[in-house]
Structures are given as structure tokens and as C-alpha cells.
Amino acid sequence: MKILLAVDGSPYTKKMLAYLVTHGETFGGNNSFTLFTVQPAVPPRARAALGKAVVDQYQLDEAERILAPVAKFLVRHGIDAKSAWKVGHAGEMIAKFADAGKYDLLVMGSHGHGALGNLVMGSVATKVLAHCKVPTLLVR
Helix, strand or coil, X not given: CEEEEECCCCHHHHHHHHHHHHCXXXXXXXXXXXXXXXXXXXXXXXXXXXXXXXXXXXXHHHHHHHHHHHHHHHHHCCCCEEEEEEXXXXXXXXXXXXXXXXXXXXXXXXXXXXXXXXXXXXXXXXXXXXXXXXXXXXXX
């Protein structure tokens, strides 16, 4: 099975990872894993003031700050995962990446906060569920 793990470095990512490694009967075996994180876009005026190279390096550094410890954790548990990242709105980018990559399953943690309509799930999870065609497992 081809599994996409959406991560953001939050405690909810850690809960999702704990769930993943404690359910080896479901997630072990011959599965292929990809870690994915989304960096927010820098406003155009700030990007122009700082310069494209500085902003691009900052976003790369932030993505690596999130992806590296998760990849290290997974390796300790016998899971070798690829890594990818994009810039944009998290919910939309996760859904697009999952659909484009033809993943069999998307696994992500849910913050469970936000506006009244998002009391059960976070706004990112709500957007992913609204836009993604890939089956999604939310861990809270």
C-alpha cells in the first residue's frame, strides 16, 4: 500500500506517528511511505523585500526542521520513508499532493480546534476531507 503521512511537527503529528508504529499489523509489511509537509507562503511584499533566495532557503530549512526528526523516528521503527514538501495552504496542498500521487491512504493528525464548525476536526483536516479523493485516516 502506498501511504502518505502529512506532518507538521505538532503534538498531533507525534500522536499520529505513535499510532502508526503501534499498529504494525496494519502499517507494517510492504507498504511504501512518503512524509509530506506544507510551508506557508510568504506574502509577496515580504518576499520582494527579503529576496527570493532568502525566502526559498528559509522555507527549505523549515521543511527540513519538520521532516528530519519524523524520518529519524520512522527509521528507528523500521520504516524508510521518502520526504516531500510544498508551499501553500496546508489543506489544499495535502489534498492535491495525495490525489496527484495516487496514494492508497493518507494519514494525518487532527488538531481539533478552530471555529465552531471545526470543533471536532481542525480546519486543515476539514479542507483535506473536503478536497481529497484518497481515503484518509485522522488520528486525534
